[in-house]
Amino acid sequence: MRLTEQEKVLCASFALKKDARHWWRTVQMRRDVTTMSWQDFVSEFRTMYFNREILAAQQDEFTSLRQGTMTVMEAINKFEQLARLCPELVPGETEKVRLMMKMFRSDIAKQVSAGDSPPTRVSDCISRAIRAEYWINRDKEERAQFFKAKKEEKAMGKQTQPRQNFEMNQKGSAKKLPSEKDCSWK
Template structure:
């Protein structure tokens, strides 16, 4: 992985993608440390939740892994495989100096479209306990809430939304 990452960086520098100066030794060390964190791989395809999970897992690593935004993109995109790698090879030259947030926008445009995210917001808006246990309802609520953070941006709004989806017999 380290050799391939070094070659990838060298190839990116040849295609004039801006990556902050980093000696090869430092890059190798950075890649080795990143690899020890067991980063997820992503192959592409039409499963948007897998794409989102790949981003979330990388962000979890980057919370504790000190590196620049440019290196976040470099390290994360190195874990792209097959179709996803081919896609990135096509679009990366148009996204020179990409920040992590900009990379996520580009990535989600391809693998987790706004229309699918909008459906998740609608699912959250319409969420009711129904036949679920309270624990199952709470898990579903938590899963879907991340798609509609503005709807529950205060404790009060979150509590009201949660309570509004509970069955009435829960209150008895």
Template sequence: MELQDVDRVRCATFLLTKDARLWWESAFVSVNLQTLSWNGFKEVFYSKYFTEKVRSKLTRECMTLRQGDSSVEDFVKNFERGFHFVPVIANDTKEKLRHFLDGLRPILRRDVRVVGPTTYAVVVSRALAAEQDQKDIENERQGKRPYQKPQQQ
């Protein structure tokens, strides 16, 4: 959404819940909403909920993130959550692609690279498809057939 800073702050604070809502209600009295910029709000919010130590830890974790035994879907969630604090990579499409590919399990990485992906969206889509293909192959090896809905006539 194309919003002015003041409107961004209002939208963000409207969405706060539980402890964050209580925190904002007490912080609200000490700030001027008419002059509070989006970056100013993020600075105040991050100092409360994402201290420099926490952001540094998230950055380190993100830089070394690997899929391991998690699903592609979970890996994508963790990848996107972590890179919020690493704008050097998040804002560079080639670096984002490289880091995502490097974090995938080798067998999935190989399957994704074969198609020569050029965008992050294509890489994620191919990784999800490759994971499903891998599950289908494993089911076939074990003599299981994937469930198919009966066709309606």
């Protein structure tokens, strides 16, 4: 299906959302868009959204992106968003995996790259990172529960010495463990 120049402009403008839609309204106010060519539209759009300063800022943000407090999925979504804006920085799958690994927190990256073969595909890198995050969070929760229980035991005044050392009888005095000769079968 072939579209005229004006039909291309109409279709593209219809697809604009949020800030881009507001930008388009300002373009409509200052010029006659019914006769606008596709090249004029692209030029206007690039001037607004792809000027050198904005591109440089997006490239800097992309190359310095770190996971920090984001979840793996939040970081991946941000990574993909910036990668779409800077396609020249991610020429292939290998480079995308390398940049993604650089983005992850070290605890995640260590687990993702562990094993005989580090990830070479983006999908493998993502699934390993999600799995690593799950196990790291599970480990943190278990440790938190353990230390919470220890703190509660201490607050309640319970003794935390090993059971092998002594047992308490009902009156609270120490009860000696049976000796070897008491346990003989003779």
